[in-house]
Amino acid sequence: MPQWLKDAVFYEIYPQTFCDSNGDGIGDIRGIISKLDYVRSLGCNAIWLNPVFDSPFMDAGYDVRDYRLVAERYGTNDDLVALFNAAHERKIKVLLDLVPGHTSDQNKWFLESKKPEKNEFSSRYIWTDSVWEAPPQYKFVCGVTNRDGNYLVNFFSSQPALNYGFAEITHPAWQLPPSHTDCQATVEAMKDVMRFWLSKGADGFRVDMADSLVKNEDGDKPETCKIWRNIRKMLDEEYPDAAIISEWCNPKTAVGAGFHSDFYLDHDTNGYRLLFRDKDRKTGECTAIFSKNGKGDIAAFLEEYLSDLKSTKGKGYISFITCNHDTPRMTKMFTTLEAKIAYSFVFLMPGVPFLYYGDEIGMRFIDGLQSKEGGFSRTGTRTPMQWDSSANLGFSTAAPDKLYLPVDSSDDAPTVESQESDEDSMLNTIRRVIKLRHENEDLQSDGDFEVVYAERGKYPFIFKRGKFLIAVNPTDKERTAPFDFDGIPVFTIGKACIEGKKIIMLPQSLGVIKIQ
Numbered sequence: 001m002p003q004w005l006k007d008a009v010f011y012e013i014y015p016q017t018f019c020d021s022n023g024d025g026i027g028d029i030r031g032i033i034s035k036l037d038y039v040r041s042l043g044c045n046a047i048w049l050n051p052v053f054d055s056p057f058m059d060a061g062y063d064v065r066d067y068r069l070v071a072e073r074y075g076t077n078d079d080l081v082a083l084f085n086a087a088h089e090r091k092i093k094v095l096l097d098l099v100p101g102h103t104s105d106q107n108k109w110f111l112e113s114k115k116p117e118k119n120e121f122s123s124r125y126i127w128t129d130s131v132w133e134a135p136p137q138y139k140f141v142c143g144v145t146n147r148d149g150n151y152l153v154n155f156f157s158s159q160p161a162l163n164y165g166f167a168e169i170t171h172p173a174w175q176l177p178p179s180h181t182d183c184q185a186t187v188e189a190m191k192d193v194m195r196f197w198l199s200k201g202a203d204g205f206r207v208d209m210a211d212s213l214v215k216n217e218d219g220d221k222p223e224t225c226k227i228w229r230n231i232r233k234m235l236d237e238e239y240p241d242a243a244i245i246s247e248w249c250n251p252k253t254a255v256g257a258g259f260h261s262d263f264y265l266d267h268d269t270n271g272y273r274l275l276f277r278d279k280d281r282k283t284g285e286c287t288a289i290f291s292k293n294g295k296g297d298i299a300a301f302l303e304e305y306l307s308d309l310k311s312t313k314g315k316g317y318i319s320f321i322t323c324n325h326d327t328p329r330m331t332k333m334f335t336t337l338e339a340k341i342a343y344s345f346v347f348l349m350p351g352v353p354f355l356y357y358g359d360e361i362g363m364r365f366i367d368g369l370q371s372k373e374g375g376f377s378r379t380g381t382r383t384p385m386q387w388d389s390s391a392n393l394g395f396s397t398a399a400p401d402k403l404y405l406p407v408d409s410s411d412d413a414p415t416v417e418s419q420e421s422d423e424d425s426m427l428n429t430i431r432r433v434i435k436l437r438h439e440n441e442d443l444q445s446d447g448d449f450e451v452v453y454a455e456r457g458k459y460p461f462i463f464k465r466g467k468f469l470i471a472v473n474p475t476d477k478e479r480t481a482p483f484d485f486d487g488i489p490v491f492t493i494g495k496a497c498i499e500g501k502k503i504i505m506l507p508q509s510l511g512v513i514k515i516q
Contacts, residue, residue, distance in 0.1 A: 002204070002243045004046075004093060005260055005317065006445045009347065009434055010354040011044035014325050015052050015074055016060070016373075016404045017384040018357055020396035025403045027384070027395070029075040033086050038416070042360055043434030046093040048206045048245075050325055052080065056106050058158040059374035060325075060382075062097075062208060063104035067193040077200075084201030093203035095243065100190045101212035102154035102161050109189075110160050114145040123182035124189075126152040126163045126215070129174040138215075149174070154212055156374060162186050164227060167217035178214050178223045187227055191234055204243035210259070211248045225257035232258030245319060245352070251308045255316030261352045262312075263319045266327045271304040272320070276330055276342055286333045289461075290342040292508060294475030299456040309350065309449060317445050320346045323356040329381050332365035340426055341474050341493055341510050344433045348470050348512065350449050355430070358385055361414040362426040372405055383407060388417035429493065436491050436512065442466025453481045460505050469513045471496060473505035480504050487513040 019031030029052065039047065051061030054069040061071065070080050087094050103110055112121035127149040134140045140150040141157055154161040163186055165178030176183055194205060214223040228246075235242050245261045248254035249270060254262035264272040274296065278288040289296030308318060322343050323329050330339045339362055346353050366380040375382055384407045387394030393407045393415055400406065407413070419425035437443045442465050452469065453462040460473040460481050469487060473479045473496075483503035489496075494509025505511070 001260060001316075002241050004241070005243055005352055007438060008046045008093065008352050008445065009044050009437065010046045010048050010095070010319075010352065011039050011042065012048045012050070012321075012324060012354055012356045014050050014357060014382055017382055017395070019385060019387075020398065023397040024073070025396050025398035026073050027404070028073065029070070029079040029083050033079075033083050036086055036090055036092060040090050040092060041431070042355070043431055043438060044355060045091060045438075046095065046203070047087065048095045048354060049083075049097060051097045051099065056104055056158070057373045058104070059156050060372075062099055062374075063102075063156070063159050064099050065104045065106045066108070067103075068196050081200050084203075088201070093243075094201075095204045095206050095245065096197055096202050097208060098190075098194065098205035098244075099208045100162065101209045102159040105158050105160055113160075114147050114151070116146050116148065123163055123176065123180075124186060125160045127174060128171075133171075133174070135171065152215070154209065161215070162190075162213075164213040164215075165223070166215045167221075167223045170216065175216075178226070187230065191231060194231070194235075195238070198239045198242055203241070204245070204260075206245045206247065207259070208247055210246035210254065211250070220253045220256075225253065228257040228259065251316070251318045252311040255312045259316060261317035261319045263321060263324075263354075265321070265324075271301045271308075274301045275345075277328070277333065279333075288333070290338060290345070290474040291334065292338055292474060292476040294459060294477060296474075297457050298454045298459075298461045302451060302454055306451075318351040319354055320349050320351060321354040321356065322346055322359040323381065324354070325356070325382055326378050327381065328378075329356075329359065329363060329365040331362055332380075336362045336426060337493075337508050338474060340429055341472065341508060343426075343430060344491075344493060344510055345470075345472060347430075347433045347437050348443060348465070350445060350447055350465070352445050360427050360430045361386065361416055361419055363414060364408060364410070366406075366408060369405065379405065386413055386415045388415050433491055440466075440468065442468055453483075460503070462503070467515050469515060470510070471503055471505060471513070472510045474508060474510075476507045478504065478506055485513065485515055487515040490514050 016027050018027040019035050020027050021030035052070050052074045053064050054066040054071045055061045070077050109121050109124050113125045131143050131148050134142050134150050139153050142150040152161045153159050165183035166175040169175045243260045246254040246259040248262050249265040249267050251262040266273050266277050275289045280287050287295040366383050369379045372379050383405045384395035419427035447465045450464040452464050459475050459479045460471050462471045491512040494506050496505040496509050496511045
């Protein structure tokens, strides 16, 4: 286990819209380098960088054309190495985004695979044995190549699925077992991609759709897990300080498969959704636990979370996120104060937390944008970072119509510049809570977690982490709970009072109390 993960706080950077250094309207690696001191000022000591590899950008870079080449619009391989070096000088780790389940249909592996003549890459992807074979339970692209067969896609039609085999063989003519040499060759090719970037200074990978490798596999996906344990063994032997973090949203399985951490994501009925994104399916009213409406149920979240936490304790971590590039920003449903309390909670929980760029200033989800590079409903979460009051809010010197996406045009669009001098701003609140986390091991990834007060359908929620008590009342009403502790407040939003054997929490408040 890489020791640096114990005190890691990640900052997710969407490269297209973070900082444009050359005025072409698209963010780039040199722009990221210019903002590393800012990232460090937040207290973030690690970066997750969304894909920067060569791509036709049908899915914002998650359709990789060349795993070993930086996309021209972001810079060069040397620029990426320069980013690693500049980050390391500031004691910042950098994770790249690994996409192992599929490539672009323009990837050289696929261009060889679709040739009629058998070659080294013929089985690198999943093909039927005939153009007339397309079982309806699978998602195939049919009849578009000279090869007599149809190919399976992993998500979009431009993303042919790499072949890691089938756990259950239902069509022996074209399905291979995971143990087949051609499927193992795919695993080895992905390991070589990882070695390539680790040898140049990358500190590991966030792994896209980590559970999507072996097909016809349900439940805990033992064959896919076997592949990741094999990869983890390679890392432990060759790059023991490198981290892998999975997009799986099943911490018990993912950590058991060898990942160092797994994301809690905005999936249906998932604990993350219950906390921050839940809505009444009929009325559309926000019923998330951290909504001021006060209609959430912390007990429902804890039923899942405590089980996951117990199963991963001492083996790996759960990663809470403020948001990511696939998820509507919390500000789509929450006010700034609601989001401030929710984001602070993320950094006070066990595991390895992730801050999505712009959340630290309360950037908004921008409705009504046309899809950009496969963004569709996610596009409003991917708009340019808002730095200052200059043109394009400091993102780029390009003409507005040349920007990758438009900036927030609101008169009150939040910026870093406008919040720097305001001690109560979202920006400085986030800095304070991350600083508190870094200064106290009890609040870091390995720290204990104990529920003190969590009644079904009630507020507040109170939990203990070592010598710290965290009490949260996100609702717009005063709430009271039993409280038999003495201590000193070390971080507060709103106000809480301790009277006798109870705590009285004013509306929309959060307090961290150091127990004496």
